[in-house]
Amino acid sequence: MSGSTFGNIFQITTWGESHGSGIGVVVDGCPAGLSLSEADIQTYLDRRKPGASRYATQRKEADSVEILSGIFEGKTTGTPISMLVRNTSQRSADYSEIASYYRPGHADYTFDQKYGFRDYRGGGRSSGRETIGRVAAGAIAAKLLAALGITVTAYTQAIGAIELPNPQCPIDQLDLEEARKNPTGMPDKEASAKAEKYLEECMERLDSAGGVVACRVENLPAGIGEPVFEKLDANLAKAILSIGAVKAFEIGDGIRAASANGSTNNDSFRMNGAAVTKATNHAGGVLGGISDGSELVLRAYFKPTPSIFQQQETVNRDGEEITIQIKGRHDPVIVPRAVVVVEAMTAITVLDMLLQNMTARIDKIQQFYS
Numbered sequence: 001m002s003g004s005t006f007g008n009i010f011q012i013t014t015w016g017e018s019h020g021s022g023i024g025v026v027v028d029g030c031p032a033g034l035s036l037s038e039a040d041i042q043t044y045l046d047r048r049k050p051g052a053s054r055y056a057t058q059r060k061e062a063d064s065v066e067i068l069s070g071i072f073e074g075k076t077t078g079t080p081i082s083m084l085v086r087n088t089s090q091r092s093a094d095y096s097e098i099a100s101y102y103r104p105g106h107a108d109y110t111f112d113q114k115y116g117f118r119d120y121r122g123g124g125r126s127s128g129r130e131t132i133g134r135v136a137a138g139a140i141a142a143k144l145l146a147a148l149g150i151t152v153t154a155y156t157q158a159i160g161a162i163e164l165p166n167p168q169c170p171i172d173q174l175d176l177e178e179a180r181k182n183p184t185g186m187p188d189k190e191a192s193a194k195a196e197k198y199l200e201e202c203m204e205r206l207d208s209a210g211g212v213v214a215c216r217v218e219n220l221p222a223g224i225g226e227p228v229f230e231k232l233d234a235n236l237a238k239a240i241l242s243i244g245a246v247k248a249f250e251i252g253d254g255i256r257a258a259s260a261n262g263s264t265n266n267d268s269f270r271m272n273g274a275a276v277t278k279a280t281n282h283a284g285g286v287l288g289g290i291s292d293g294s295e296l297v298l299r300a301y302f303k304p305t306p307s308i309f310q311q312q313e314t315v316n317r318d319g320e321e322i323t324i325q326i327k328g329r330h331d332p333v334i335v336p337r338a339v340v341v342v343e344a345m346t347a348i349t350v351l352d353m354l355l356q357n358m359t360a361r362i363d364k365i366q367q368f369y370s
């Protein structure tokens with residue numbers, strides 16, 4: 001069981017290593033008839049591309065996608081869609097030393113314990129490059145969701161202790177255009193400038209920083225998610241925690257709910273004309289594992305980049321304690337490049353659960369087949 005597959009109906013299988021010849025994904029269960037081009041996928045991949053800013057790894061890769069199957073005359077055929085991105089900037093020599101020791105904060109030790117052998121070049125399967133397949137698949141999921149009027153938007157909420165001034169504000173008060181232009185992914189020019197200053201300080205100290213990515217889903221209908229083991233929030237948690245370097249997941253108020261009281265945490269139901277709405281959204285759009293029709297709000301908490309250029313203590317494969325200094329090209333902060341990864345995993349999960357929900361009611365099944 002290598003666990004490289006995610007989803008039940010809209011199913012993705014990512015494959016490839018950071019320093020192999022290529023990396024990619026097979027998407028199975030995509031409905032036929034969706035207009036899809038390599039340009040649709042490339043727009044998403046360009047948002048996670050290395051070398052795009054001073055705070056992203058200086059590894060320069062085109063990350064150009066090739067669609068190998070599942071499309072005919074510009075439309076999905078309903079058959080598996082295979083996508084490939086060739087690795088073009090491998091400098092495996094940077095990693096030759098790593099073969100003999102375990103980098104702190106990385107998966108070197110655990111891979112060795114598990115397999116007794118590992119592709120040490122750039123972390124192999126545990127590399128951030130694995131997320132290329134997720135982002136390519138996420139681009140398809142987002143396009144399908146858009147066809148249903150559902151949008152998924154992620155952005156940086158915090159880098160280190162620098163946070164957006166009002167993280168809970170309505171989405172239309174966020175400067176999302178700013179978030180796409182600046183190197184932090186924060187939808188606020190001033191907060192971004194402060195975060196950039198903090199990152200410069202980290203880099204001077206040969207250190208790294210962590211942060212928070214927020215993601216919101218608009219226009220998701222009520223009723224999506226299964227009530228026990230396939231809860232919408234449980235599947236989102238798995239999707240987000242499966243991204244490298246994510247250490248915590250929150251839905252709605254998340255950990256703040258634990259210190260609230262029922263009187264402040266409960267969202268009152270109200271009528272908006274004939275429609276049921278909620279006066280507040282502490283729940284983040286999910287009740288009992290099922291979407292409640294309000295905005296879905298989640299957050300992913302990232303640890304600081306484990307590869308830092310300071311000297312560190314570790315052990316080698318012979319059991320000797322040693323001092324190391326990592327070389328290579330690494331992001332001083334993972335968060336800005338991970339924004340689109342969070343967006344992709346959210347889109348994939350929400351779409352998969354929307355498709356699963358189609359079997360929930362006999363009247364809807366009758367409607368479909370009549």
Ligand SMILES: Cc1cc2nc3c(=O)[nH]c(=O)nc-3n(C[C@H](O)[C@H](O)[C@H](O)COP(=O)(O)O)c2cc1C
Nearest residue numbers: 105106107126127128244245305306307330331338
């Ligand atoms: C988009 C993305 C890019 C990443 N880039 C780097 C990097 O340049 N350097 C690094 O040390 N870790 C990077 N990581 C994180 C490591 O892959 C991850 O921390 C490591 O495999 C250990 O896994 P864990 O932190 O989930 O326990 C990146 C992760 C993601 C999602």
